[in-house]
Amino acid sequence: MADRESMPYDVVIVGAGPAGLSAAIRLKQLANEAGSELAVCVLEKGSEVGAHILSGAVIDPKALDELLPDWREDGCPLAETPVTDNQHWVLTKTGRRGLPHFLTPGFMHNKGTYTGSLGNLCRWLAGKAEELGVEIFPGFAAAEVLFHEDGSVKGVATGDMGVARDGTHKPDYQPGLELHAKYTFLAEGVRGHLTKELIRNFDLAADSDPQVYGIGVKELWDIAPDKHVPGRVIHTQGWPLSETQGSNGGGFLYHQANGQVALGFVTWLSYTNPYLSPFQEMQRWKTHPAIAEILEGGKRVSYGARAINDGGLQSVPKLVFPGGALIGCSAGFLNVPRIKGTHTAMKSAMMAAEAAFAAIQAGRTGDELEAYPQAFEASWVKSELSMVRNVVPLVKRFGDFFGSGLAGVTMWLENFGLKVPFTLHHKPDNETLWRKDLVPPIDYPKPDGKLTFDRLSSVFLSNTNHEEDQPVHLTLRDPDIPIAYDLPMFDEPAQRYCPAGVYEVVGAETGDPKFVINAQNCVHCKTCDIKDPTQNINWVVPEGGGGPNYPNM
Secondary structure, eight states: OOOOOEEEEEEEEEOOSHHHHHHHHHHHHHHHHHTOOOOEEEEEOSSSTTTTOOOOOEEOTHHHHHHOTTGGGTTOGGGGOBOOEEEEEEEOSSOEEEOOGGGSOGGGSOTTOEESOHHHHHHHHHHHHHHTTOEEEETOOEEEEEEOTTSOEEEEEEOOEEEOTTSOEEEEEEOOOEEEEEEEEEOOOTTOHHHHHHHHHTTTTTTSOOOOEEEEEEEEEEOOGGGOOTTEEEEEEETTGGGSTTOOEEEEEEEOSTTEEEEEEEEETTOOOTTOOHHHHHHHHHTSHHHHHHHTTOEEEEEEEEEEEOOOGGGOOOOEETTEEEOGGGTOOOBTTTTBOHHHHHHHHHHHHHHHHHHHHTTOOSSOOTHHHHHHHTSHHHHHHHHTTTHHHHHHHHIIIIIHHHHHHHHHHHHTTOOOSOOOOOOOGGGOOOOGGGSOOOOOOOOOSSSOOOHHHHHHHTTOBOOSSSOOSEEESSTTHIIIIIHHHHSOTHHHHOTTOOEEEESGGGTOOEEEEOGGGOOOOOHHHHHOTTSOEEEOOOSTTOBOOOSOO
């Protein structure tokens, strides 16, 4: 291995999402207030800040108000579209009924929230961070955790550039760079590969439930002006997942700026039928008359997919380890019934930043930032997640109708300060599939190219690109398992749960099936890493700058 150069920092942050950037901004704010110097850098694997960011998104500005109180008057793109109308639809195959607001507590009503592109918000936050002196390095993927001899985290190393698929060095080879830090923050988002390593290495999940997930498939449409109502927010539940036993999820459609709607469908990855395709469920959802009517005459302009944390409070691991912390969706702070996690992610990052700054000011380095979990325990983030902690398990156990009713009762009780005396628990999503012979196949309609589409034309709209001649970043622990086990047991579900057509079984009709990985299609959603039944697929970072390039997601 070639010698790697190293650079020292006070704090290194992996990931330029809302959490990573909020941590960087807060660190620099504190340093400026104290009149001290603090070296902070942020690594971002996307080609630019926001390139890999995908969310609905309806955002509660609570944390943003704390971090940058003047954001509404300071050019923040989020301020363009406040939520003006909030609707919740329960869908049947051809009909819908609205869920009255009085059935849900006030915190579910989206009062004071905004809808817009989370990627554009991150681009704006990155500008604010750089104004404060934060160094941001897009196109550099953190590929390795570095450790001190005592086992504490020393920092991270970026991936080597210019490595061929066979592992040899191409003419433009450049070794990775080591970034050493007093404290390292993991802000990789959902199912980050370094986060996975540190959770295992330090047994951070010993006292928490397994994290569980959903896969969100999203499209951006330009729609007819007479159908566009800026600030209108619609959520749906019921059809089409109500037709498939053991599956849950729902849709969203947000009227955003510039005549666009962001729409998508979330399928919880606890589903049981291996023939289910989250991508196809999203396409089928668009054919519902109430959704199709809004899109009629419009044009799809972007596509993407991303896993989301669904575990809630009981799945939040230990937040600190020697030399660093987990922040944002790396730890899993999404409030699932509100379908919001940006504000909780940002606040978690701010609390971690405050703990790290105090430690550095006191001359400490490489220890556990105990002030961060202590702050979390006393924070509105903990209180908010506690109120909704039983919603997901109740809906999974009892279905949309009874489960949602029971979940509503628990939220009302918690809202009135009556703590529910139990917490329901989760089991991993990769353990939920039934054998293929126990469930009926699902017949999905062919795409029409106007309202519904295939996966490959969708991936084209995500602007996904990976250097062809590089090591495959979707690795198999045992290359025989897909054909020897997954195919006869589950009809190899990777063919369907991937929203980008990465995985194929070819040659089955001739009796010589082979498992093919089209890694160049990968949109970095992490679904394969989560749902693979034997956890045989391991997602690692590709060469920096690879993956989707979302313009407005």
